[in-house]
Amino acid sequence: KTMSVYEVTLEEGYRISKIRLIIDDIFLSLGILGLRLVFPPNSSNMFHIEIPHVSVLPFSFKEAVEIINFQDSDMTLPFVVGRDVKDNIIVKDLVKLPHLLIAGRFGSGKGVAINDIITSLILKKTPEELKFVLIDIDEETFSEYNHLNKAFFAVLPEDKDKNEHLVISDTVKAVQTLHALCEEMDKRYNKLKKSKCRCIDEYNEKHERMPYIIVAIYEYAELMLSAGKEFELPLCRLAQFARAVGIHVIISTEMFRYNVITGSIKANFPTKWCFRTSASMDSRLILDRADAVTLNKAGDSIFAKGSSMLRVQ
Numbered sequence: 001k002t003m004s005v006y007e008v009t010l011e012e013g014y015r016i017s018k019i020r021l022i023i024d025d026i027f028l029s030l031g032i033l034g035l036r037l038v039f040p041p042n043s044s045n046m047f048h049i050e051i052p053h054v055s056v057l058p059f060s061f062k063e064a065v066e067i068i069n070f071q072d073s074d075m076t077l078p079f080v081v082g083r084d085v086k087d088n089i090i091v092k093d094l095v096k097l098p099h100l101l102i103a104g105r106f107g108s109g110k111g112v113a114i115n116d117i118i119t120s121l122i123l124k125k126t127p128e129e130l131k132f133v134l135i136d137i138d139e140e141t142f143s144e145y146n147h148l149n150k151a152f153f154a155v156l157p158e159d160k161d162k163n164e165h166l167v168i169s170d171t172v173k174a175v176q177t178l179h180a181l182c183e184e185m186d187k188r189y190n191k192l193k194k195s196k197c198r199c200i201d202e203y204n205e206k207h208e209r210m211p212y213i214i215v216a217i218y219e220y221a222e223l224m225l226s227a228g229k230e231f232e233l234p235l236c237r238l239a240q241f242a243r244a245v246g247i248h249v250i251i252s253t254e255m256f257r258y259n260v261i262t263g264s265i266k267a268n269f270p271t272k273w274c275f276r277t278s279a280s281m282d283s284r285l286i287l288d289r290a291d292a293v294t295l296n297k298a299g300d301s302i303f304a305k306g307s308s309m310l311r312v313q
Contacts, residue, residue, distance in 0.1 A: 002059075002313045003034075003052040005085050010045040019047060027294070034296030041307060050085060050311060052296045059083050059299070059313055061116050064091075070124040076201070077130075077212060077248070079120035081273075081303055082312035090303070090312050094121070094214070094250075097271040097305065098243040102252035103261070103286045104275025109299045110252045111141045113273060114216060117250060118145070121214060127151035128209060133177060135168045135217040142167045142218055154213050156180055171226050174217075178234035181215065181247060185238065188245035200246035212246040221255035224262075232264065239268035256282035271305045 010016065016039055019026075027035055034052040064080040068091060077094035084090050094100070094117070104110050121130060131154035136142035146167050153166045156177060168174050188200070188210060197203040200210055215238065217223070223231045239249050251269065253260060256277065276295040277283045283292035287304055295301065295311075303310045 002083055002087065003050050003085050006049045006051065008047055008049060010047075012045070014045070016044065016047060034294060034300060036291060036294050036311065038309075052300070061119065064089055065123065070120065073124070077121055077214075078124055079117040081310075082299070082301070084310060084312055090310065092303070094248050097248070099239045099249045099269045100251075100271050100273060101261075101265065101269040101286070102250065102273045102275075103256070103277075104254060104292070104301070105278050105282075106254050107298060108254075108275035108277075108295075109301065110254065110275055111218070112299070113275070113301070114218060114250060114252055115141065118214075118216060122148075122152070125212070127211075129211055131211045131213045133168070133181065133213060133215045134166070135174045135177070135215075135223075136219070137169055137171065137174070137222045138219060139167070139169045140218075142216070154211075171223060171231075174223055175227050175231050175234070178215075178231065178238065181213070181242075182234050182237055184213070185242045185245055185247055188247075189241075192245065199244045210246060212248065215247065215249045217249070217251045219253060219255075220251040221253045221257075221260040224260050232262065236264045236268045256285050258285070261285055271303075273301060273303050275299075275301045 023037060026037070032051055036050040038048040038050060040046065059082060061080060067089060070078055075091065075093035078091050079094060081090040081092050102110050102113055118132070127149060130152065132152055133154050134142045134145055146165055150163055150166065155162065155166065168177060192198070192203055195203055195207060197206065203210055235249070238247060272286050274283065274286045274292045277292040280290035280293045283290045286292065287302060287309070291302055291309065299313050301312055303312050
């Protein structure tokens with residue numbers, strides 16, 4: 001197992017609020033990196049202590065794929081998240097999230113996570129069922145996908161005959177692409193309205209297939225700082241309205257600033273996948289809790305949707 005979990009029940013009259021005041025003392029006395037205290041929402045006198053094991057075997061993507069058959073999965077857009085504290089393999093459906101914000105300090109595992117999502121989806125869907133828009137200004141994490149079958153990419157009309165460098169690395173082009181995706185979203189809504197369908201699945205059952213579009217942006221902070229509202233507005237519009245027409249957005253960042261992770265970004269990306277942060281303030285900006293600062297080495301993370309927070313490796 002990756003860690004042991006202990007359940008602590010307090011004596012009658014001893015309140016959990018007192019435990020919160022001495023959390024740092026508990027961490028210091030146990031002296032274990034990656035220790036985390038979990039307070040169940042419906043409990044008034046009980047909490048859990050997660051204690052990572054000193055030696056943990058790496059969990060490979062290949063191992064997960066050999067155990068889970070994506071083709072037989074009932075999920076529409078499944079991807080591997082990792083192992084939980086009980087060593088169960090966690091798989092999530094992007095359709096139900098429906099958008100994802102990945103955050104963490106440099107070297108914490110964000111790149112591996114977003115690449116695992118893309119690979120999982122390629123294993124599940126064909127180019128006729130799924131298209132990607134990949135944006136990576138630094139041309140590092142997504143560069144290998146330039147060799148991916150062109151049929152997997154959703155491209156601008158002027159790039160229709162382009163066969164290489166399909167990953168977008170230019171700020172101006174990134175903004176143009178987001179605006180083009182907003183136009184595509186409006187066209188899809190008109191199709192749904194004319195055919196009296198509520199969502200893409202219902203439409204695909206009755207008409208020609210409309211492929212899902214996955215928009216993945218690595219280190220979107222650079223775009224926020226260079227293009228500002230010109231980038232943020234179409235991004236948030238997609239996150240607000242594009243779910244029903246099969247467009248899902250994944251963004252990642254290692255920059256914890258209020259002009260990067262804005263109120264609009266937090267509100268429109270209900271699911272957060274947070275890796276280790278350098279300061280409790282950074283963790284609170286993402287999760288509204290300081291839990292991410294106590295995470296262990298690379299790959300240790302918290303997958304959060306609403307009040308539900310799942311620790312995964």
